[in-house]
Amino acid sequence: MTQWTVHGTRRIYESEWMSVDLDDVEVPQGERFEHHVLRLPYPSTAVVLVHQDNVLLMWRHRFATDAWGWEIPAGRCEANETPETAAIRETEEETGYRPGRIEPLVTIHPLNGLSSHTTHIFTGSDPVKTGEHDPAEAQKIEWVPLNEIPTYIRKGLIPCGITLAALTTYLTLRTT
Structure with a gap:
């Protein structure tokens, strides 16, 4: 199985409703880049x-x-x-x-x-x-x-x- 690797997370914005992060990710082929992720604290x-x-x-x-x-x-x-x-x-x-x-x-x-x-x-x-x-x-x-x-x-x-x-x-x- 191949999956992305997360090397770290930097929070850009946060509120009680959501946060926006920049995750330092690496894809299985080796390319590494920052990926925006929207995180919600509750389902x-x-x-x-x-x-x-x-x-x-x-x-x-x-x-x-x-x-x-x-x-x-x-x-x-x-x-x-x-x-x-x-x-x-x-x-x-x-x-x-x-x-x-x-x-x-x-x-x-x-x-x-x-x-x-x-x-x-x-x-x-x-x-x-x-x-x-x-x-x-x-x-x-x-x-x-x-x-x-x-x-x-x-x-x-x-x-x-x-x-x-x-x-x-x-x-x-x-x-x-």
């Missing part, structure tokens, strides 16, 4: 909340890409919080629905060439409405039929990579 979670063959999606704008799109609820784990607890909390805070049950679906590293970040994705079921969605998180939320998700993807209505990974994994695994 994040996301939930594919399903009810009666519908999935709960949030229509929102992302300023960094200046793009609108449908997303599943997601957010970071807080210190000493399990991914399961964070997934339930974030779903309820963002959408006003609390999953009655959650099960692990998949764990991904969404930018593994540039970031150490991990996202734990869950399938949620038995939703209970506990309030209204957070307008700072989404313009609107909707229960979208699962059979319409491939059309949403083809039309570019789901630009979020984590949401794409979660929904395509869910749809693939539920049919196998």
Whole structure:
């Protein structure tokens, strides 16, 4: 097995949300160079909340890409919080629905060439409405039929990579 060797790390920026490092790396063929790495101190979670063959999606704008799109609820784990607890909390805070049950679906590293970040994705079921969605998180939320998700993807209505990974994994695994 060949893998990159990390000879050292120099921190360029740090906040409570992330750090940016320059890692001194060497590839197996011997070339050595500095590589930028984005490190997040806590993993994040996301939930594919399903009810009666519908999935709960949030229509929102992302300023960094200046793009609108449908997303599943997601957010970071807080210190000493399990991914399961964070997934339930974030779903309820963002959408006003609390999953009655959650099960692990998949764990991904969404930018593994540039970031150490991990996202734990869950399938949620038995939703209970506990309030209204957070307008700072989404313009609107909707229960979208699962059979319409491939059309949403083809039309570019789901630009979020984590949401794409979660929904395509869910749809693939539920049919196998």
